Amino acid sequence: xxxxxxxxxxxxxxxxxxxxxxxxxxxxxxxxxxxxxxxxxxxxxxxxxxxxxxxxxxxxxxxxxxxxxxxxxxxxxxxxxxxxxxxxxxxxxxxxxxxxxxxxxxxxxxxxxxxxxxxxxxxxxxxxxxxxxxxxxxxxxxxxxxxxxxxxxxxxxxxxxxxxxxxxxxxxxxxxxxxxxxxxxxxxxxxxxxxxxxxxxxxxxxxxxxxxxxxxxxxxxxxxxxxxxxxxxxxxxxxxxxxxxxxxxxxxxxxxxxxxxxxxxxxxxxxxxxxxxxxxxxxxxxxxxxxxxxxxxxxxxxxxxxxxxxxxxxxxxxxxxxxxxxxxxxxxxxxxxxxxxxxxxxxxxxxxxxxxxxxxxxxxxxxxxxxxxxxxxxxxxxxxxxxxxxxxxxxxxxxxxxxxxxxxxxxxxxxxxxxxxxxxxxxxxxxxxxxxxxxxxxxxxxxxxxxxxxxxxxxxxxxxxxxxxxxxxxxxxxxxxxxxxxxxxxxxxxxxxxxxxxxxxxxxxxxxxxxxxxxxxxxxxxxxxxxxxxxxxxxxxxxxxxxxxxxxxxxxxxxxxxxxxxxxxxxxxxxxxxxxxxxxxxxxxxxxxxxxxxxxxxxxxxxxxxxxxxxxxxxxxxxxxxxxxxxxxxxxxxxxxxxxxxxxxx
Ligand code: PRX
Numbered sequence: 001x002x003x004x005x006x007x008x009x010x011x012x013x014x015x016x017x018x019x020x021x022x023x024x025x026x027x028x029x030x031x032x033x034x035x036x037x038x039x040x041x042x043x044x045x046x047x048x049x050x051x052x053x054x055x056x057x058x059x060x061x062x063x064x065x066x067x068x069x070x071x072x073x074x075x076x077x078x079x080x081x082x083x084x085x086x087x088x089x090x091x092x093x094x095x096x097x098x099x100x101x102x103x104x105x106x107x108x109x110x111x112x113x114x115x116x117x118x119x120x121x122x123x124x125x126x127x128x129x130x131x132x133x134x135x136x137x138x139x140x141x142x143x144x145x146x147x148x149x150x151x152x153x154x155x156x157x158x159x160x161x162x163x164x165x166x167x168x169x170x171x172x173x174x175x176x177x178x179x180x181x182x183x184x185x186x187x188x189x190x191x192x193x194x195x196x197x198x199x200x201x202x203x204x205x206x207x208x209x210x211x212x213x214x215x216x217x218x219x220x221x222x223x224x225x226x227x228x229x230x231x232x233x234x235x236x237x238x239x240x241x242x243x244x245x246x247x248x249x250x251x252x253x254x255x256x257x258x259x260x261x262x263x264x265x266x267x268x269x270x271x272x273x274x275x276x277x278x279x280x281x282x283x284x285x286x287x288x289x290x291x292x293x294x295x296x297x298x299x300x301x302x303x304x305x306x307x308x309x310x311x312x313x314x315x316x317x318x319x320x321x322x323x324x325x326x327x328x329x330x331x332x333x334x335x336x337x338x339x340x341x342x343x344x345x346x347x348x349x350x351x352x353x354x355x356x357x358x359x360x361x362x363x364x365x366x367x368x369x370x371x372x373x374x375x376x377x378x379x380x381x382x383x384x385x386x387x388x389x390x391x392x393x394x395x396x397x398x399x400x401x402x403x404x405x406x407x408x409x410x411x412x413x414x415x416x417x418x419x420x421x422x423x424x425x426x427x428x429x430x431x432x433x434x435x436x437x438x439x440x441x442x443x444x445x446x447x448x449x450x451x452x453x454x455x456x457x458x459x460x461x462x463x464x465x466x467x468x469x470x471x472x473x474x475x476x477x478x479x480x481x482x483x484x485x486x487x488x489x490x491x492x493x494x495x496x497x498x499x500x501x502x503x504x505x506x507x508x509x510x511x512x513x514x515x516x517x518x519x520x521x522x523x524x525x526x527x528x529x530x531x532x533x534x535x536x537x538x539x540x541x542x543x544x545x546x547x548x549x550x551x552x553x554x555x556x557x558x559x560x561x562x563x564x565x566x567x568x569x570x571x572x573x574x575x576x577x578x579x580x581x582x583x584x585x586x587x588x589x590x591x592x593x594x595x596x597x598x599x600x601x602x603x604x605x606x607x608x609x610x611x612x613x614x615x616x617x618x619x620x621x622x623x624x625x626x627x628x629x630x631x632x633x634x635x636x637x638x639x640x641x642x643x644x645x646x647x648x649x650x
Contacts, residue, residue, distance in 0.1 A: 006509075007401070007434040012383050012408050017430025018296045024431035031444035032470075038445065039068070039285075039473060045292075046285055046324070047083045049073040049254045058471035061496035064487045067258055068282035068473045075252035076261055076284050077153035080323035081116055082252065084109045092328045095302070095351050096142050099189045099334035101343075104350075107142055109326070112149075114248035115142070119150035121246035126181070126218050126237060130155030130253055133179035133263065136309075137161045137170060137201055139188030140333045143222050143239070144309045145319050147183045152261060152280075155253040159263040159275070162310025163188050163195055165590040169273075170204035173265050175212040177275055177480055182216055185224040191338035198229045257281025263480045264312055266418040267530035268489060269501070269520040275480030276312075276418050283421045284320055286474025290422035290443060291321030294412055295355050295384060296429040302381070304330035305357040306344070311527070312418040313388055317357060321422065341366045342373035345404070349377045357386035357412075359526035363396045363404075364556050371403050379404065384429055386412040389526025390558045391514050397436035415439035415514050417500065418528075419490070421474025424448075425512050438511045445472045450506055455494050458506075465518055466504040467497040520614070522551035522559045527592055529561065531614075534595070537588035538563060541581060543571045548604050548612050552597070552621035560596035562621040564604060564643070573600035597621070599646060603639045605631075616640060620647050 009021075019027070031038040036055045043052060052072025059065045084091070089110035096105045107115070128134060134156045138144040144160075151158040159177055161170055174182075182205075188195035198221055208214045219232075222239040231238075255261075261280045265273040291297060303322055307313035322329045330351055336344055336358075344366060348356060366373065385405050392400075392413055401411055411434055414426040424446050425439040432440050442448050449457050450464035458464050475498070479486040493499040503515040517523060520531040531549040538547035546566040554560030565581065567573050578598045585593050605613045619628050620643050631637060 007436070009430055009433055010408050010410050012410065018298075019293055019428050019431050021431045024428050027444055028442070032447055035445060035470065042289060043069060043072070043281075043285060045288055046074060046079050046281070049075070052257060052281070056471070060471065060491055060498060064483075064491050066471050066475055066477050068471075069257035069285075072257040072281050073254045074257065074281055074284070075153065075255055076280055076320065077116060077149045078252040079284060079288075080149060080152075080320060081109060081113050084326045085113060088326050091299075091326065093323060094142055094145070095328065095330045097330055097332045097334070097347050097351065099192065099338065101339065101346070105142075112146075112323075115146045116149045116153060117248050117250040118243055118246050119143075119146045120153040120250040122220065122239070122242040123150055123156065123181075124154060124250070125242070125246060126220070128154065128156050128181055131260075132156045132181065133159055133177045135159050135161060135170070135174055135177075135179045135182045137163060137182060137184045137197055138222075138309065139163055139185050139190075139195070139197065139224055140308055140331060141185070141222070141224060142331055143185070145331070148262070148309070148315075148319055149323075153250060153252050155255055155259065157260045157262055159265070160310050160315070161265070162308060162590075162592075163197060164310070164592050166587055167200045167203035167207055168588050169590055170200065171207035171212065173273070173275075174204065174208050174216065175214055176265075176272075177263055178214070180215065180217040182219045183222075184219060185222040186227045186229045187225040189225060189333065191335040194225060194227070202230070202232075255280045258477070262315065264315065264418055266312075267521060267528045267533055269530055269532060271530065271532040271536045273530070273533070274482075274485065274489070276476045277478050277480045278421055278474075279477050282473030282475070284324060286422045286472065287316040287321035288324035290474070291317060291327070292325050293428055293443065294414060294423050294426050295357070295386065297322070297325055297327055297355065299326055301328070301354040301383075302330065302352055303327050303355040303357075304332065304347070304351070304353045306332055306336070306362060307357075307359070307388075312421075316422045336362050336366050337369070340373065341369035342377060345374050345377035345379055348379055348382060352381040354381055355384045355386070356382060357388065359389040360387050360392040360396055361390065361525040361557055363387065363392070363400050364558075367396060367399050368556070374403050379406070382409050384412065385409045386414060388414045388416070388423075390523045391516060392437055394436040401436070410434070413437070413439045415512070419476045420472075421476065424468070424472075425514075435511055438507075438513045440511050442512075445470075448504075448512060449497070450504055451494055451497075461506060461508045463503070463505040463515070465493075466500045466502045466512075466514070467494055468500065469497055471498075516559075522549075522561060524551075524559055524561060524592060525557045529593055533589060534561060534563065534585060534593050537585050537593065538565060538581060540588065541584050543567050543577060544581070545569075546604055548614065548617055549595070550614055550618045550621050552618070554596060557596070561593065562617075563595040563598045564601045564617055565598055566601050566603060599643070601639075601643055601646075603636065603642075605640050605643070606635050607633045608635045610635075617643075620644055623647060
């Protein structure tokens with residue numbers, strides 16, 4: 001049941017607000033009626049080397065083309081670091097909280113400047129040039145942000161790969177964007193466990209050579225745990241040694257607004273991850289503006305986003321958004337349940353965090369461990385609580401609101417995507433009354449619409465597929481190296497509209513409720529996983545003939561991965577093979593893609609034309625056998641009976 005209670009804006013948000021309800025309504029109206037004028041005004045929140053005269057030049061149909069601030073020049077690193085130095089050299093940019101609670105350090109904007117300049121000089125010295133793609137495979141340590149900013153400073157394009165992806169996944173991404181420079185660390189540490197980052201990179205380079213016939217020129221390694229790892233001479237370079245050889249000054253390269261800033265790979269409904277490309281001016285403006293308005297950020301406040309920089313949330317709301325606003329942020333290396341499940345609130349008290357932003361899966365994971373782990377910490381500094389990544393169930397929302405926030409903190413449930421660059425549908429503190437589980441209303445410049453399967457725009461209270469009708473500055477520009485795939489994926493379902501891949505309901509108050517993906521993407525712990533990606537990993541195993549993967553409800557992860565697997569005729573399926581397959585997927589993609597359940601299937605339910613009927617597979621995984629819908633097109637109905645019988649036994 002959805003709770004449709006309107007929670008009024010808490011007093012703490014009203015007292016503080018940057019944008020009250022009337023101002024939001026006025027600004028929103030102007031932003032959609034006169035986008036040119038709105039963004040002409042708001043571009044000035046960035047420092048431009050050459051102020052753009054062109055504002056919006058975007059086309060969602062015919063040849064799809066998205067350009068913002070086209071004749072402007074700027075540098076993202078300059079906007080995140082250098083421009084703050086005159087007034088805020090000694091302001092803390094980052095508070096680092098290590099996996100080990102005794103490890104803490106602070107980095108001021110002055111420190112950040114010298115770290116980033118040195119990092120940029122190391123890159124230049126080792127041959128990285130403007131436009132080159134630099135791959136990062138890093139733990140959550142401040143050096144990850146130095147590396148990103150150093151790339152931005154010299155105009156290199158970073159491609160960050162989440163530290164939980166496998167060597168195979170790294171190799172595929174290196175090949176896709178033809179990147180031959182990697183930045184990594186010896187090891188990562190999370191929850192007191194080490195992650196062999198450098199060893200994974202070494203293996204990826206070998207795969208790249210063997211399977212893709214590509215070479216990597218340099219691997220720059222940061223000594224984090226000081227583990228002894230093998231080095232390849234001529235290829236591997238040590239950050240700490242290089243630091244001695246470079247100086248702490250490096251000019252910012254002027255970039256055109258539409259020059260690429262970064263690539264970030266994300267799963268889609270077809271097999272291969274897409275290189276989502278974001279450019280400099282529009283993305284930075286979007287990250288900066290949304291960070292300030294959504295979190296109602298005021299200078300001096302302590303802000304903490306628990307994401308990893310390997311995901312878009314880390315890019316926009318740990319690095320580019322907060323730094324462009326001269327914020328003080330916590331960078332957290334650890335996990336929510338180490339040393340115990342009260343770690344979040346311990347860190348909140350320790351660093352006096354005012355704004356806290358996390359994912360529903362993390363909330364559910366700590367919620368189940370009991371309220372005492374929260375209430376034993378004061379949390380008095382908290383003012384605002386955010387969530388992102390997946391729909392938040394009302395139970396978790398209410399717990400977050402009542403127990404964590406003591407009913408005095410505004411919640412911002414922010415809906416957005418890797419492709420959108422920053423928050424799109426979200427409450428604004430002080431402006432939006434809340435409903436548990438609803439991302440509420442669109443932010444400036446965003447025109448959402450709901451469509452039915454025939455492409456008719458639905459008015460008023462309705463449920464349908466969520467599209468965005470017009471461009472916004474933070475929108476991805478293309479799929480790296482494959483503009484046709486960009487057009488096909490996002491603009492071919494409904495002509496002239498950006499299709500999000502999400503289903504959504506709009507209620508009578510005009511509030512949006514995201515219901516989840518309507519394509520073959522599953523959302524596991526707030527991370528996107530394409531079912532086709534997991535399927536192709538499974539069928540790559542020599543015992544497997546066919547596989548179909550669907551999502552099913554999971555208490556903590558939101559959705560879990562359910563795999564139906566058909567073995568080759570001569571194979572006797574058993575528990576050993578199940579665990580071998582789970583391990584196999586971890587090696588092929590990474591731990592986040594590990595199936596939560598595997599069911600051996602003598603065959604898969606297909607239509608007479610050979611299409612797998614996933615709808616039925618989803619229902620069986622959910623144990624909802626009564627409502628399988630129309631099964632008259634099945635080629636062999638006995639297969640379904642077989643699958644149900646096996647599932648019923650579990
Ligand atoms: O299905 C939506 C879900 O996450 C998808 C985007 O995933 P990704 O590109 O990995 O970005 C996650 C972080 C921005 C969306 O298509 N999603 C994200 N935020 C929410 C959400 N679903 C419901 N409510 C949200 N607040």
